[in-house]
Amino acid sequence: MYRTLTVIATLTMFAAASLVAAPISRAVSTEQGQLKPDDSSLYNSVTMDCLEVKFKLGELHRQDKLLRVTAGQGYDNMSTNLMGRLNSRIVENKLDGGELIKIAADFEKAREKFRSDYTKYDEAVLALLKADCQSQMQTYYLSIQNVKELRASVQADLKAADEVMQQYHDAFVVFKKAVQEEEKKNDAANE
Numbered sequence: 264m265y266r267t268l269t270v271i272a273t274l275t276m277f278a279a280a281s282l283v284a285a286p287i288s289r290a291v292s293t294e295q296g297q298l299k300p301d302d303s304s305l306y307n308s309v310t311m312d313c314l315e316v317k318f319k320l321g322e323l324h325r326q327d328k329l330l331r332v333t334a335g336q337g338y339d340n341m342s343t344n345l346m347g348r349l350n351s352r353i354v355e356n357k358l359d360g361g362e363l364i365k366i367a368a369d370f371e372k373a374r375e376k377f378r379s380d381y382t383k384y385d386e387a388v389l390a391l392l393k394a395d396c397q398s399q400m401q402t403y404y405l406s407i408q409n410v411k412e413l414r415a416s417v418q419a420d421l422k423a424a425d426e427v428m429q430q431y432h433d434a435f436v437v438f439k440k441a442v443q444e445e446e447k448k449n450d451a452a453n454e
Contacts, residue, residue: 313396313403320407324388327414331381338374338424346370346431358442362434370427377420384413 346367353360387410396403 313400316407317392317396320388320410321392324385324392327388328385331385331417334421335378338370338377341428342367342370342374349435353438358438360438363431363438366427366431366434370424370431373420373424373427377417377424380413380416380420384410384417387413 346363350360350364350367353363387406391403391406391410394403394406
């Protein structure tokens with residue numbers, strides 16, 4: 264169920280990016296020092312109606328915050344209630360679960376990277392929401408480009424964490440099969 268919630272959160276995060284979904288690009292300066300945007304539609308939106316851009320950015324921020332909470336809770340539950348408890352039982356029973364423990368450590372790193380990158384993204388969005396987009400349009404546009412890059416990092420972190428969870432599942436299937444085979448050998452030897 265948690266994996267499903269995480270996948271739904273990831274897909275919704277991708278779909279919610281109506282404002283920031285354009286490809287990541289950098290603005291370049293011309294010889295006169297004026298901004299020449301690589302993403303002209305976004306730049307035109309900023310210059311024509313930056314308050315509308317700020318409104319959409321606020322909406323996106325609220326949606327992303329909800330998705331972050333959902334994904335974060337799913338990852339916390341996965342780590343604490345599944346991986347942590349299973350790994351503890353493996354160690355208590357002196358079973359060979361080294362691969363599961365290693366993958367759980369990798370998951371903790373992925374979870375921490377997600378948290379860290381989301382915090383950077385969130386702070387950048389909050390700064391954009393407070394910034395004056397009317398008097399400093401070019402700076403505002405560049406800040407939006409930075410937010411897009413930070414958001415892409417968060418999306419990559421979600422994907423990486425999901426991949427590690429899948430690795431854990433696959434390793435668990437192998438581990439379970441090995442334990443069942445060992446039990447069959449022990450039962451056959453005791454008969």
